[in-house]
Amino acid sequence: MSFTFQKASPTAAVVRIGKALDFRNAAEFKAACQEHARQGVRYYVLDFSGTGILDSTGLGVIFSLYRQLTPAGGQVVFASVSRPVQVVVQLTRTYKVFRQFPTVEAALQAHAAPAAPAQIPQRPTGTA
Amino acid sequence: MPTHTFTDLDRAVDALHAVADGWNAECAMVEALGTDGLHVLRLTVHEWIANLVQHASFPEDAEIVLTTAVDGDVVRCAVEDTSSGFDFAAQIESQRSILDAPAPSERGRGLLMLVSCAEDLDFRPAADGVRQRLAFSMRDPAGGDLGALFRPADLELDPDLARSMGDGHISAAPASAPSPRHP
Numbered sequence: 001m002s003f004t005f006q007k008a009s010p011t012a013a014v015v016r017i018g019k020a021l022d023f024r025n026a027a028e029f030k031a032a033c034q035e036h037a038r039q040g041v042r043y044y045v046l047d048f049s050g051t052g053i054l055d056s057t058g059l060g061v062i063f064s065l066y067r068q069l070t071p072a073g074g075q076v077v078f079a080s081v082s083r084p085v086q087v088v089v090q091l092t093r094t095y096k097v098f099r100q101f102p103t104v105e106a107a108l109q110a111h112a113a114p115a116a117p118a119q120i121p122q123r124p125t126g127t128a
Numbered sequence: 129m130p131t132h133t134f135t136d137l138d139r140a141v142d143a144l145h146a147v148a149d150g151w152n153a154e155c156a157m158v159e160a161l162g163t164d165g166l167h168v169l170r171l172t173v174h175e176w177i178a179n180l181v182q183h184a185s186f187p188e189d190a191e192i193v194l195t196t197a198v199d200g201d202v203v204r205c206a207v208e209d210t211s212s213g214f215d216f217a218a219q220i221e222s223q224r225s226i227l228d229a230p231a232p233s234e235r236g237r238g239l240l241m242l243v244s245c246a247e248d249l250d251f252r253p254a255a256d257g258v259r260q261r262l263a264f265s266m267r268d269p270a271g272g273d274l275g276a277l278f279r280p281a282d283l284e285l286d287p288d289l290a291r292s293m294g295d296g297h298i299s300a301a302p303a304s305a306p307s308p309r310h311p
Contacts, residue, residue: 023181023182052145055178055238055241056238056240084171087164091168091245
């Protein structure tokens with residue numbers, strides 16, 4: 001049930017949460033995130049594929065990381081959210097805080113690419 | 129009435145999840161709560177056992193007994209243990225008080241989560257007068273509204289998220305999400 005870190009870039013890391021993020025490994029998770037933050041990581045993609053439990057302590061350390069990073073422009077986002085975690089996200093309304101992406105790749109692409117300008121729908125020209 | 133006993137506190141949470149994995153194969157449980165409801169039930173019991181493992185005092189050999197029973201569209205759950213007990217109401221108030229703290233702790237919301245998810249919650253000495261007994265009910269839609277577990281300021285909509293809706297994000301409130309239960 002241990003999580004793993006993978007640097008995607010000097011400022012981005014993917015954390016595969018594994019089976020659980022809860023009171024048993026939350027402190028270890030927090031310490032690892034803080035170490036990566038000291039190394040310059042500002043964008044954390046939390047990969048929840050296959051995660052069966054995210055308890056109040058696990059969610060608490062994620063919020064702690066969020067509060068630490070956001071004043072400096074950092075972000076914490078969720079990817080591949082399993083159904084058990086989605087239930088927790090909905091119940092705690094944390095979808096209001098953490099972006100969710102269907103895949104880790106989509107989350108990393110969002111970080112790498114600047115936001116596209118809004119597209120103004122073009123009126124079709126000519127007639128049928 | 130399925131009953132499961134956990135005597136090794138180091139393995140109690142893993143043992144609980146092994147039991148909870150079996151709920152998905154119990155037709156009566158699935159019919160009563162639905163799959164999302166079973167996730168909430170698992171989380172609720174997890175939070176209680178986590179509380180026992182981390183904070184309870186067991187004067188003698190630790191024993192935690194989990195019992196579940198389906199009663200129509202309700203699942204009734206009871207957890208008895210051999211700990212020396214604690215002031216449940218006071219601990220709830222203590223957890224509530226941290227929610228508005230300037231720098232809220234990342235811990236200490238487990239009981240609030242349990243209280244929000246469960247119905248008919250009752251905590252008192254068991255019939256033998258020695259053990260402690262937590263009992264509650266759960267139904268589908270099984271979730272309470274746990275939004276109050278975090279400060280309102282933390283739950284304000286991220287402006288970037290609001291602008292970027294529609295670029296592949298999972299929608300904020302999928303139709304299949306459990307409905308909040310009003311207290």
